[in-house]
Amino acid sequence: MSSSTLPLTPTTTNPVVGAGENAETYWPWATPTPGPAPADPDTQLGFDPGEVATARRRVRSGQFPEWLDHVSAAAACTRPIRLSGQIDVRNRDGQHMHTIDTNSMPDGVIYTPCGNRRASVCPSCAEVYRRDTFQIIRAGLEGNRYGLPPLGQHIAIFLTATAPSFGPVHHRVVKTHAADCKSRERCTCRASICRPFGNTCPHGAEIRCTARHKTTDPALGTAFCLDCYDYAGHVTWNHDAPELWRRTVQEVDRELERLGKRLGVDLRRRHVKVYEFQARGVIHYHAIFRLDGYNPDCPSAIVPADRIVTRAMFASVLEDAFDKTSYTSAPHPANGDNGWHIGWGSKGLDLKHINVPGGDANLTKLTGYLAKYVTKGTEVTGASFRRFDDLAVELHADPATHVGRMIRACWDLGQADGWERLRRYAHQYGHGGHITTKSRGFSVTFAFKRMERVIWRRTQGFPHLWDDQEADLVVYRLGYEATGWITTGDALLANSAADAARRRAHALDLADLDQAATAHPLAA
Structure with missing residues (x-):
């Protein structure tokens, strides 16, 4: 701590305001200017x-x-x-x-x-939803709680399934992350060049970008040419994604049944899935599939599959099911009374094995990763909306922007009979499915977690006193x-x-x- 060497007594005969050598002086015939009023601390x-x-x-x-x-x-x-x-x-x-x-x-x-799950709307309620999801997924992976047996010996796989391409967009790819890089949203690692090679499209737009985009770059996910991009196919895929997932899970069950008959064992599939919006405005699924066995003496028991079934066999079942599943959507007048092809992306599945020594996935990190995305919506596209009406569409459906084109495509296609859900969910670019779903035997339910909180409050923190x-x-x-x-x-x-x-x-x-x-x- 330093102290000033200036004298505290004025060296002039003139009156002064304040104390110390550096106080302001004024002449005897002058009136001192009052200082500013003290600021209100609340203000x-x-x-x-x-x-x-x-x-x-x-x-x-x-x-x-x-x-x-x-x-x-x-x-x-x-x-x-x-x-x-x-x-x-x-x-x-x-x-x-x-x-x-x-x-x-x-x-x-x-x-x-309010119970809103989106952190951009209500951070408190979204945090409750995230914690419930974390506990539900964790119980389905590790077990040994909520009446579930230990599940460490069960074969489980984490997969990511993406949508096909609807046109070239700006993207950010980091081939090698730093050792201390823990968050994709705040990643500062050096990215690859977006699109170093490309030609000029028929509309005169250059399909080429030499930038190394940052995670906060608003250009990420936007189309190089708004006229070339297939917005109708994009929003239709979002619209039909829940049906595509349902058919895929049915195909997984069929493949498992074929595998079980070939090996002479009974197998069960349990899963939980969460969807996430990509920067381009299309969803992709993160899912955990767990393989269980079957006990004929106790059909409701959760038991591991027979040891004859390997992890490679289960991974092959999932890959075959996702490769085989595709269909044509309902016909639409805007597509010449034809439907759109609905299927998974050509890049294939990203698979990671769980519950294996030295495996690819850390359970706690993986569970937190899935639980985090249940609190998000379309924020990654740079916009978050409530449901639209005619006035809101005219305000936000700017034809010069990528987001505006998606909203307009939902609104225009939603005029046809049978496609009304596109208008209903135009604020989510056509997707209207639940953020997370699971099979019954995977884990406990959200209703169970809510009842836990009710018991805790009514017993004032002593749940063992509760008697149904x-x-x-x-x-x-x-x-x-x-x-x-x-x-x-x-x-x-x-x-x-x-x-x-x-x-x-x-x-x-x-x-x-x-x-x-x-x-x-x-x-x-």
């Missing part, structure tokens, strides 16, 4: 004065602790749903015990999270009131409380880790 932090005032009124109302406890379930939600009505509580015999009216609650409503036979029946007779917080100040208070709760939980987790490391140094 400096970016808070609107009106928001702060409403938050302060809520805190000083005397009912703030009760209100904060009431909204805790939706405290971190961006736009919670407000419900009003009555809640009936009955015992197991059906006898009515008492009724709770929302008018007796703070604000006269019940706050419930003695638990009261809660009948909700609630109706929609509104969406969002009543005031911005309420949102500020609720989200601040939720953030403080997360920090406390994180601090407790760190304390538990430090305590474990102190008790067992080798475990750290």
Whole structure:
């Protein structure tokens, strides 16, 4: 720490404002200019004065602790749903015990999270969805939880299936990643030249690009020539992708049945899949296929397949099924009353073996990878929309952009009978399937995870006290009131409380880790 050598006493006889040698001086007949008023700390932090005032009124109302406890379930939600009505509580015999009216609650409503899975819409609800997905997939890979047996001996394969090409687009390919490169979105590794060789298309556009695109380059995924690119085939493939997946899974079952008959064993396929949007606006699937056996004495049991079945055999079954599956879509007037060819891309499957010593995939990293993508939508294309109407289409369907052409193709093709889903899902470039699906025997369900949270809240953190036979029946007779917080100040208070709760939980987790490391140094 340094100190100034300037004297603190003024060396001039003139009056001064402030103290020290560097204070401003003024003449006796002059009036000093008043300095700026001290800044409001709330304004400096970016808070609107009106928001702060409403938050302060809520805190000083005397009912703030009760209100904060009431909204805790939706405290971190961006736009919670407000419900009003009555809640009936009955015992197991059906006898009515008492009724709770929302008018007796703070604000006269019940706050419930919006439940949106997209992180760009509600980060809090998307995080809950991501964690549930992580636990479901992890249980289906490792087992030994939720009543599932250990699954480490089961053959499992992680695959990626992509769509065919609909025209040349700008892309980024990194042939060799650095050792410390962990995130594809933030990758700074040196990329290859986009498209060093190419000719001029019939519309006069040069199909050539010598740039090494960065991950944030808005040109990624856009077509070199908007007139050459097959936008009709693109959105139709998105539209029919769920049907293509269903037929492919059926073909996998047929191939497995043929393999089982050839080897004299019974085989079962279990899987979970997640779709992801590529930068060009078409989806591709990530899936985990697990091979199980069959116990005739207990058909519902989850047992490993017979040892006669090898990993190479299972991989061959998947490759054959994806190669064989293709069909022609329904006819459309815009295509001369013909359909489009629907099939998988020509690059083939990207397969990685799981549950094998020295295998290609790390279970925790793989599970986190899949769970992360259930919270994403079309953001990778540079835009994220809600459902369109005629006005929104005119606003966003710019024919000079790649995204605008996809939206316009969905809207125009969706006019035909039987193709209305293209308009319904134009905000997702024609795709309307679920973000993640799984077979019944793969793992537990999302409903099971939601019930876990209900039990945790009703037992106040002691789930072992829950008894299904003695638990009261809660009948909700609630109706929609509104969406969002009543005031911005309420949102500020609720989200601040939720953030403080997360920090406390994180601090407790760190304390538990430090305590474990102190008790067992080798475990750290």
